[in-house]
Amino acid sequence: MFELLFYLVPTLMIAGVGYMAFRLVHRARRISRTWQHGxxxxxxxxxxxxxxxxxxxxxxxxxxxxxxxxxxxxxxxxxxxxxxxxxxxxxxxxxxxxxxLPEQPRLATESGCVLAFLGLIVVFCLGFMAVAHAMFSAADGLMP
Structure with a gap:
């Protein structure tokens, strides 16, 4: 049961980072479209x-x-x-x-840096999960 936290928390963090990345790319595309066709x-x-x-x-x-x-x-x-x-x-x-934009009357370097940061968070979470998995697998092998 305790092991589940080592998988659940990083998975939820990755899902949150994925959503943030989606919103960031969506915003960047809207801004780009506005500058090009607005x-x-x-x-x-x-x-x-x-x-x-x-x-x-x-x-x-x-x-x-x-x-x-x-x-x-x-x-x-x-x-x-x-x-x-x-x-x-x-x-x-x-x-x-x-x-x-006429249909919606209401920045690339910045977006790239934020996406890179979000990517680092995902890599950290995956690394954490891999280490936790290795640690729990080794502990299971030591059990009689």
Missing amino acids: LTAEARCLRMYTTTSGGGGDTSVSTSVHHVYEYTTGEGVQVRFEEAGGPATVLEGDFVTVRY
Whole structure:
């Protein structure tokens, strides 16, 4: 029964990493398609605000800039969206150019690095399972 944990936990971790990799590739393909085939529109920054995380004191505090934009598609549909981690140089009332896919009005190096990291996690989990299997097999051979 105890041995099951040495197989179940890494298997669940591999499944989670697989799902994260799937979502990452899906997002990267959508962004690539938007840059290649997307239309442009002028969007206006309706709101800019910051959020902080971390407790301060002995722990570090990180601040994230958020923007709320609104634009009108070529078909006359108004779209409003929020962007986290945008540039602090864009202020309320500023106009920016946005790209969107007509059917969905709402980055390769980064994605590659994250996929490589996720791959390392999978390799670690598989290695852990192999070592655990060898260890339990050796222990079974020593039992009378």
